[in-house]
Amino acid sequence: MKALGIILAGGNNNKMQELSNKRAISAMPVGGSYRCIDFSLSNMSNSRIQRVAVLTQYNSRSLNEHLSSSKWWDFGRKQGGLYVFTPTLTADNGFWYRGTADAIYQNIDFLKRSHEPYVIIAGGDCVYKIDYNKVLDFHIEKKADITIVCKDMPVGTDVSRFGVVRMNEESRIVEFEEKPMVANSNTISTGIYILRRRQLIEMLEKCAEEERFDFVNDILIRYKNMKRIYGYKMDSYWSNIATVDDYYRTNMDFLDPKVRSFFFKQEPAVYSKIDDLAPAxxxxxxxxxxxxxxxxxxxxxxxxxxxxxxxxxxxxxxxxxxxxxxxxxxxxxxxxxxxxxxxxxxxxxxxxxxxxxxxxxxxxxxxxxxxx
Missing domain, CATH: 2.160.10.10 (Hexapeptide repeat proteins)
Known part of the structure; x- marks a missing residue:
């Protein structure tokens, strides 16, 4: 794979109420035996991405314990591997991650030391399966600067808490609005992005100079008229865990035989840390x-x-x-x-x-x- 992976797993969300008091959202149990971050990690592994960094911060103890061994997702290699980065206070930096762009910037050495030409950025709070190779092929074919994985939500869905996009007939994004009061489209960003590694480094350094910290507002929206930004639509199951109702509904979805078959029976598999427990x-x-x-x-x-x-x-x-x-x-x-x-x-x-x-x-x- 010609890309490295970055999973953003450090955010806090008060909408999860007591459920986030002792764990990060990415560590929330899902589907009986999994954690939310397992789906992003499995997608990376199944797409043959060999080098993956997970950026953790808020309430990260249980998440760090879950990620203590990379072998469960087949990242235990001599080359590449799974890296877990938490905020580090230094003589030059006394801040925790102040936003998604700042989280990546504080670990910019990881990007500079890598050799892969592309970077795949994903969140750790979504449940889905996708082949990143197909997204990268789309990105290269379109000669895009940035590709955003998008999804059409059912009519009537409240999309005001997502980034809402509108694309032309060539799949180029012509409008991008973060959490709009009134949405003009039901197509949302899933929080999965592909862009060139060197371009990402330049954008992050520019943001840091201007003390801008958010990846969506300070990179995607700010550059939408200057860069070639395209949308790749996924048509399979995708769910974002951001509220208690989202979490409840996502787990209830696994009672649907079609959803269970998609995640548990159809290749590629979803991997997780295994406990040596007796059957129920x-x-x-x-x-x-x-x-x-x-x-x-x-x-x-x-x-x-x-x-x-x-x-x-x-x-x-x-x-x-x-x-x-x-x-x-x-x-x-x-x-x-x-x-x-x-x-x-x-x-x-x-x-x-x-x-x-x-x-x-x-x-x-x-x-x-x-x-x-």
């Missing part, structure tokens, strides 16, 4: 319908339309409906949980009733059995 155990009295149950779980009650992550214990006579139970949760007997997201390492005492009425309820009992 269903005791007498267990009744499970349309649910994902990860390894290490023990189920004694009823589970419907739900996602249970690793090492969840469901007691006798329990009913769990339309809910997401994160890792290592103990649910006592005779408990009813509906329309909820239960935080990891929680203990739900017996005879408890939890239900989200108007919206998804986040359950965090703050009675962790272990010191984190």
């Amino acid at each position: 155990k269903y005791n007498i009295g267990a009744d499970v319908h349309n649910s994902l149950v990860a390894s290490g779980c023990i189920v004694n009650g009823t589970v419907e339309n739900s996602v249970l992550f690793k090492q969840v214990f469901v007691g006798k006579n329990c009913v769990i409906k339309n809910s997401i139970i994160l890792n290592d949760v103990y649910i006592g007997d005779n408990t009813h949980i509906e329309n909820c997201i239960v935080e990891s390492h929680d203990t739900i005492h017996a005879n408890t009733y939890l239900s989200g009425e108007d919206s998804v309820k986040i359950v965090h009992e703050r009675n962790e059995r272990y010191i984190m």
Whole structure:
């Protein structure tokens, strides 16, 4: 592959409420056994990108632990590899990452020491599968300065929290507006970009001189009339985890057989760090319908339309409906949980009733059995 990869995984998001109190968004569990960043890393690996940097910052401990071994994504090579960069305070720099462009600029030596002619930049908070080789071929064919991977959202979708683009018949982007109040298009940027490495270095250095820190506003939008910026449309599944509702919906999407087949059965595969856990155990009295149950779980009650992550214990006579139970949760007997997201390492005492009425309820009992 003629490109290196950069995954932006350092941002904070208050819209995730309590779910982001102890982990980065990129470390959010997804699909029963994965983390959100696994999808971007797998896309890089499957596209034969050998050198990938992950830029972490906010609440990055669990994310750094997840990335502690590069072998799970096949980056354990003599050449290339997986690099994890956190903000470093030096005599010349006393700042954390002040934006996406600043995060890359503070690690500009990684770009300067590399030899690949192109750079692929992606976020760590999206769930999707894509072959970056096809995007790069499109980029080269169009002789583009920058290529943005875009997606047409369904009619009626609120796109005001995305970057909204409009393209001409040649796929060249003629309008780019970040988080518009009123959108003139339903085509959004997915936060995946391709550009030349040397050009990126020049743009970053120019931004740093002018104390500009945001990649979208200070590079993409600022240069949209000066550079040849094209849009590559993807037509497969893509989801951005930015709010509690997004997170809930994304996990519920994995209950759809088509989505499960796309990610779990169709090549290329999605990779993640593997835990040595026993298969899920269903005791007498267990009744499970349309649910994902990860390894290490023990189920004694009823589970419907739900996602249970690793090492969840469901007691006798329990009913769990339309809910997401994160890792290592103990649910006592005779408990009813509906329309909820239960935080990891929680203990739900017996005879408890939890239900989200108007919206998804986040359950965090703050009675962790272990010191984190």
